[in-house]
Amino acid sequence: MLLSVRDFDLLRLLRWCRCVYPSDLKAVFSESEILNLVGAGLMKLHSGSASLILTGKGQHLLNEEYGNDIPNMAPSYREIDIARRVRTARLILTAYHAGLQVFTTDMEALTIGSALFLPSLTRARGRNLWGNSRIAAVGRVGDLICGFHNIGSDAGKIIPADELRAFSANTSGVGGNPVMIFSGTGYREILAELEAAAPDTGNRLVRYGEAYRRMPVPVHLLACDETGAMQLKIMSEPDYRNRLTRAALRGQYRPPPDGLDCDALFDGIPFLMAADMDLRRSDAAVEAAYSQGYSQIAMAALEAQTKSILDARYGDTGKARIFMLTESALTEFFGCPPALYAPPDEAYPTKKGDVLYAPLIRAHRGPFPDSCKK
Secondary structure, eight states: OBOBHHHHHHHHHHHHHSOBOHHHHTTTSOHHHHHHHHHTTSEEEETTTTEEEEOHHHHHHHHHHHGGGSOOOOOOOOHHHHHHHHHHHHHHHHHHHHTOBOOOOSGGGGGTSSEEEOTHHHHHTTOOTTTTOOOOEEEEETTEEEEEEEOSTTOOEEOHHHHHHHHHHHHTTTOSEEEEEEEESOHHHHHHHHTOOOOOOOOSOEEHHHHHHHOSSOEEEEESSHHHHHHHHHHTSTTHHHHHHHHHHGGGOBOOOTTOOOSEEETTEEEEEOTTOOHHHHHHHHHHHHHTTOSOEEEEEOHHHIIIIIIIIIITTTSEEEEEOOHHHHHHHHTSOOOOOOOOOSBOOOTTSOOOBOOOOSOOOSSOOGGGOO
16 A cells, blocks of 8 residues: 555654544544555554554654654543543644644744644643643734634633643744634534523632633634635735735625724624634623614624534524525635645655555455444
């Protein structure tokens, strides 16, 4: 079997993620590609977690090709560690699908272009610059420097001030406008956790919902799926709100009114580009517009964002007119038809200019069993 660029990216993703559910990998790679690498003995299904992991042979292949340019982290198969890594893997795959550089081993990569860095890599080297921070990843996304938190029903509690302190200290030399991104399986699941009722005990240690309300920097929600990948791709573009607003409204664009944090005036009402899922900004825009005599605002976002959150939160309540971004608007914005990143299906060239073959050492007669399709 001739190893392709896609094969090597799949193996490298597994090295960075350490364990990934097959169903999550299938957002970018085909089942046959996954099974071929399993058949070649380069990765395998871990029976205890139903996740894919690299084999010793796969680790050796990557070490031979990349040397010190690839992380080497000790494995752990504790249930709590696997659950955390699977969530982080979904975030990494979403960023990869969006076109961010995810194969980074130091913070300097964030000064060059849109990229993702895992603080856990510094802990693996014996240096814990992040303390007890719950930040799963740090990313450069266009003009933004982002701290990513994984949100779910078992997200636990954090100390917002400590999170911001660690984030600011470790990104001070990177530049960019600081924001937090709360990521999870889907927008509804994230919002459900953020809006879950919890008693205010007065402690510094709070649930993510309270942290969400306290954060002094913008907080964006991010679904770890294709819609979330397109959201990150949009946010990676410079001046994305203004440019995408103009592409969406075209001849109907009017400059935003004074005194309102919005992106345009459309059909006589404030217009908000909501594809970055900054719901606190959207909520504030609704309230500010009402205080200035507007009965509602208009906002636009990706189709899945409107259907999962924005329609019910703003449209059905009469607070806003909701529009879905069209392919033509996204094409004008990107300068080409909107498409997520996919690695090229071509032979992988080694550093010496050779190609590599991996013999299939066992055959697979069918897909993964249902019990392994998490």
